[in-house]
Amino acid sequence: MTMTTEQKAARLALIKEVAAKRKAAAEFKRRQQINAAKVRRYTDVVDRPARSAKSAEFDRAIDKMNENHNQWTDAPQYAEKYYGQVYRDTTRFDNEWN
DSSP, X not given: OOOOHHHHHHHHHHHHHHHHHHHHHHHHHHHHHHHHHHHHHHHXXXXXXXXXXXXXXXXXXXXXXXXXXXXXXXXXXXXXXXHTHXXXXXXXXXXGGO
């Protein structure tokens, strides 16, 4: 099959266009991989910027504020210790309801 000069020129133009698109796609993919590597490197524990002592001290102060110093973890013992007979009189009939 023989081609005319116009057909050959059109075919070469199409080949150049496809090659340019593939080259652009390959470059885009390469840049994505480079950027992903930069992000991984930055967020890696080893490469993460060290926190200053002042910011660590601030974090400890905030964590202390999150503690509830008024919390009594064992309610029945607390009630028995501070309310005694009143607590016993109040809870005496609780189990009869169940």
